Amino acid sequence: MFQTFQSTTTPDQGPPRLSALREEMAGEGIDAFLVPRADAHQGEYVADRDERLAWLTGFTGSAGFAAILKDEAGVFVDGRYTLQVRAQVADDFTPVAWPSTKLEAWLGERLADGATLGFDPWLHTAKEVETLDKALSPKGVTLRHTENLIDRIWENQPALPAGRVEDQPLELTGRSSAEKRADLAKVLKDAGQNAVVLTLPDSISWLLNLRGRDLSHTPVVLAFAIVHADATVDLFTRPSKFSDHDTDPDIRIHRTEKFAPALGALEGKVRIDRATAPLAVSDIVASAGAEVVWGSDPCALPKAKKSEAEIAGTRQAHLRDGAAMVEFLAWLDQKAPKGKLTEIDVVKKLEGFRRATNALRGISFDTICGAGPNGAIVHYRVTDETNRPVRPGELLLIDSGGQYVDGTTDITRTVAVGDVGDEEKACFTKVLKGMIAISLARWPRGLAGRDLDPLARAALWRTGFDYDHGTGHGVGVYLGVHEGPQRLSRISEVPLEPGMILSNEPGYYREGAFGIRIENLVVVRDAEKQGDNRDQLSFETLTYVPIDRRLVDADALDRDERTWLNTYHAEVLDKLGPRLSAGARNWLTDACQPV
């Protein structure tokens, strides 16, 4: 199993570790120290050795940070983790609601004039530190770079991961690393820049057409890179990952420890992304006399705009994954109404169907499987403690995905277990209308995700409903299931461009009662000319898995919406039917009848 169900928290170990940290702080003469969940790569998933926040506090959520003072220890978490943090940390820690309480405000109220705030400059971006400095300098607080004090006291801290690298084949990437590097070198030359520093593992993995085994869920190679204007690359990682690997001589592999000295040897203009690179990177470059030029990670946008080969591969991954999902849904529909399943049973079985494809490299995130009221907890991850029976008469929300060599999937279906109430159906239909609105959308080139986001919400808004998450996030190809810069969200001003893969996942959550989310992945395409031949973009759907018709109030759909749903189901049957067991095929035939 890729997924585990233990609650990994160790609240009792928090207090002694906190004492040890405070001793180190005293020794350094600092009044406060920051412990972020982030590693130097600012990723969603971190290696075991970088789980400093969980090690210190017991809090295992995927986002947050701690600010440790002499007599107070704040653990900052967002609304998703309000309940979890209380259950996971000892009394010595104080949960703080973030971002309604900002770190700089919290520190500003507690640190006296003349106090010193210490932090590891490898774990914080230049942008973050600038925000802190602006707020705290006027109050007489000094910011000081330190060694990582957690690493100093963490006995048996795991080593850096050393997963073997693999080449991502050209037929799946569509573009060789040499081509990508040549394009990037041209960008640098045109800007008069000598080099760019890359610190995001998915950018580096994409640029070099490499995949790794360093993290769970995301097949990146954990590394730093310096790409020079001559298109050669210095790569900093654990070299053992490359043993027996036949690497292009233009890619020079070094031990991670050599990264800082290499930064110090750079000259001329060096491009660095202030929103993602550790402050240490720009500090070293600047203090060695080179000129830091702030600029966004130049791999982010080309990576987001998938090649035709990547799109074709992703289509295949979705059909494979879709067939596994249908086998699963057919099984679920047979078993669940009997009332004997739990959420963990469901998660295990789903992973089993995906494994049975013999192509699964990993799950793209821990499956979210919420029965009844658990479905309303947006980022619910079932553990042995929270495991709930799947009861007839309730909704079951299942959000899951797979990593395949040809693509990354992410799909949510909400299904009726036995007969459910009219209110659930009415809400499901509103969510479906939003999800269809995005599926059917065509729009003038140049619009951003912000401009489409309201289309997914309008039906819910009309009756006073909404959902407190974005409508969609970017998705990689055998890379991160969450990637930027593209997204469908009120806060996204990034224009949508052909080739970008996004999720389309409106939802509705009624606390204590039920949760609904319907999610397909889509890819932005030049729309086929029709009507007045305007220059428009549209989405091609990648995910093919039936949507539970029993939850659809067909009278609430308009003609376009009904046609979309029926056409989609006809395509699902057509594409997946030949890939299924006889039993699942029968089930699917029924599930795909027109509404």
Add this chain to the structure above:
Amino acid sequence: MFQTFQSTTTPDQGPPRLSALREEMAGEGIDAFLVPRADAHQGEYVADRDERLAWLTGFTGSAGFAAILKDEAGVFVDGRYTLQVRAQVADDFTPVAWPSTKLEAWLGERLADGATLGFDPWLHTAKEVETLDKALSPKGVTLRHTENLIDRIWENQPALPAGRVEDQPLELTGRSSAEKRADLAKVLKDAGQNAVVLTLPDSISWLLNLRGRDLSHTPVVLAFAIVHADATVDLFTRPSKFSDHDTDPDIRIHRTEKFAPALGALEGKVRIDRATAPLAVSDIVASAGAEVVWGSDPCALPKAKKSEAEIAGTRQAHLRDGAAMVEFLAWLDQKAPKGKLTEIDVVKKLEGFRRATNALRGISFDTICGAGPNGAIVHYRVTDETNRPVRPGELLLIDSGGQYVDGTTDITRTVAVGDVGDEEKACFTKVLKGMIAISLARWPRGLAGRDLDPLARAALWRTGFDYDHGTGHGVGVYLGVHEGPQRLSRISEVPLEPGMILSNEPGYYREGAFGIRIENLVVVRDAEKQGDNRDQLSFETLTYVPIDRRLVDADALDRDERTWLNTYHAEVLDKLGPRLSAGARNWLTDACQPV
């Protein structure tokens, strides 16, 4: 009649006037001179004496400007006026497509190093001049303020208008001028500003609860004002407008000629809106030693957020105007299918029905009445030359509005004359879906017009259609039919706030064939709590006039949309029925049957 149908252009007078202007330019030693359509108040409508662009060039459009060189005379107009400008100006003038060709670029290519560009600083804002200066100074072009050279050569230039002012009664404004001025004075005091200069007549008319008769279509008082931090006002206009008027002693009335000296006497910080105030204003204030503080017109937002009294008055104006519209539509429906009417007949009759209310103070703009292909010309204004028969089998688009003392209306209906084709009905239904989407919209407080605009377009976008104008503009209360800052448009980032009145007017235009637009006015309200009791805003509809059911493909509507349309029509019948003649009431009963 408020509306006339003559083509007022005089192309033959252009060349001698151009020669006279060039003589003045030579006398001043300038190489180029700007002639904008704008007056010192930057309004949509200008007084006769300010029609300098039309006087010089013959072009009578509502927007544009000319740049006169020694040997070339460019007339800059936007896409709406491409055809019109060619018909209206003599060969000595060169039409220029604006904004694709920018003024500064056009001048930059034509003016030599050392050249001088002259302009009247009362007719250009600081923002405009800054753009010119940035582009032209590096090329060695000098910008020089001059007298207005058109005024110097224009024999028999009309005088400034002197329409009598009227008080707008408290029961219609809901707030006294003293209250509004006290609030504004507080804003100034809080910002440490001694005064604000107001140059927009609708801001001044709103602040002083005055209305005037200086311009067609907009009942403002043409004036400038200085509002002091002690809440008193110096008002600059033609004092004869105020003869017999009982004016608050805190409002000191001066001749317009005293405005410049009064600006020169200001001290301390003076707030000026760089986007709307003439450059002359800030120049005079600054050169006299006061400190210019750029800030938006402080009346714009409070004026946009209507009081309950203003909303109540506007509701009444809409019912009165709606009843006139229904009498008109009943008449039209009887006469038009016989094929004997022209567009001008229709416009005259409509104005007649509005006049018959005995409450019409003016039409809020020249009625747009486009039969068949003329409906596709978005800003079409019928003249004797363009007048077209209203033919059975075609659509007729009528966009019109009235000025009443209690409110300003603006309504568009598109009606079938006899039997029209399925394509027209399909397109009408898509436009209607967009118009209903806005009518039904509820949204989280904080969204801007940009965020709602896509809801009005989604149904059209889906088949490759769109419309090249905003979805809605702000509307005043017995003031401008176009007002800012609120709008429903891709380019509007202004948050929508309760009390703002907007038009909701999606459309579809098929060149050479037909045009469709459906327009109601709506007002933003705090939405009644429902569903999850989220903090949402919604629109209340102000316009009650039936929508042509014969053009609706009811099968393409969803349940919400059908319910909205049927409920709307039931309300129309309920509200207007008692106000109608027997014949019109019968017609309306039929027109309001459910779909």
